[in-house]
Amino acid sequence: MTNASSALEVSHNIRSHDVAKRSLALNELTQALGLPQVPMRIECVDISHLAGTNTVGSLVVFVDGLPKKSDYRFYNLGDINDDLSAIQEVVSRRAKRLLNGDVGWSESPDLLLIDGGVNQASIAWEVLRSFNLDIPVFSLAKRFESVHSATTKSEMVIPRSSEALFLLQRIRDEAHRFALTQQQKSRKRNLKSQLEDIPGLGPKKVSSLFAHFGSVKNIKSASVEEIASVSGINDELAGRIWNTLNSVSSVALNTTTGEVIEGA
Numbered sequence: 021m022t023n024a025s026s027a028l029e030v031s032h033n034i035r036s037h038d039v040a041k042r043s044l045a046l047n048e049l050t051q052a053l054g055l056p057q058v059p060m061r062i063e064c065v066d067i068s069h070l071a072g073t074n075t076v077g078s079l080v081v082f083v084d085g086l087p088k089k090s091d092y093r094f095y096n097l098g099d100i101n102d103d104l105s106a107i108q109e110v111v112s113r114r115a116k117r118l119l120n121g122d123v124g125w126s127e128s129p130d131l132l133l134i135d136g137g138v139n140q141a142s143i144a145w146e147v148l149r150s151f152n153l154d155i156p157v158f159s160l161a162k163r164f165e166s167v168h169s170a171t172t173k174s175e176m177v178i179p180r181s182s183e184a185l186f187l188l189q190r191i192r193d194e195a196h197r198f199a200l201t202q203q204q205k206s207r208k209r210n211l212k213s214q215l216e217d218i219p220g221l222g223p224k225k226v227s228s229l230f231a232h233f234g235s236v237k238n239i240k241s242a243s244v245e246e247i248a249s250v251s252g253i254n255d256e257l258a259g260r261i262w263n264t265l266n267s268v269s270s271v272a273l274n275t276t277t278g279e280v281i282e283g284a
Contacts, residue, residue, distance in 0.1 A: 064194070079094070
């Protein structure tokens with residue numbers, strides 16, 4: 021009972037400390053950014069892509085300094101290959117859902133944070149302004165952890181050791197993690213779709229490949245002989261699979277001779 025009582029007291033102290041820190045961070049943030057009110061709801065946008073393909077936008081939500089994962093959203097943006105256009109698209113979609121009052125989208129953020137520099141913040145603010153939405157927009161750049169205002173285009177001075185900057189970093193990093201996770205999932209889905217488009221390779225054979233190798237990455241790194249060892253896959257089909265998964269590189273395989281063709 022004594023140990024349990026002590027553990028409960030420690031738990032309450034830790035929780036109280038966390039609440040105090042979050043409150044301090046939000047109040048510091050309000051002062052540092054000159055916000056009209058404490059940003060109880062902060063939304064952050066990040067963009068992730070692979071060499072300009074499989075572009076994904078993420079939107080994460082923090083309420084009272086804590087992540088609210090039920091409100092997270094991601095956006096498949098296809099082959100939009102520049103961050104400004106991608107941010108413009110994400111913020112436009114978010115604004116439309118907000119104005120429409122759609123379920124799960126109707127609560128307006130007190131602060132919109134963009135992963136990037138002043139240009140990224142500016143394009144987001146211009147989109148919101150085109151929808152007549154008055155939401156403070158700031159950006160947080162990874163290189164120097166500098167915060168920029170979209171309206172004044174100036175850098176905001178926030179002490180490196182402050183709880184306010186630490187909170188912004190946590191939110192930005194979470195948006196980046198979520199965007200990267202969704203981008204990787206999107207790429208895997210596309211690769212699986214590419215496999216199913218190969219003549220002679222239907223869903224059952226695709227399932228056999230995954231059961232044998234475990235992942236697209238393992239299939240891609242396998243040799244033609246290893247792919248052909250899977251039940252139902254002959255040498256010619258194995259060659260087509262190898263060519264498809266390695267088509268992003270500068271080599272291809274002659275499925276008749278087995279010769280690797282450079283610069284294909």
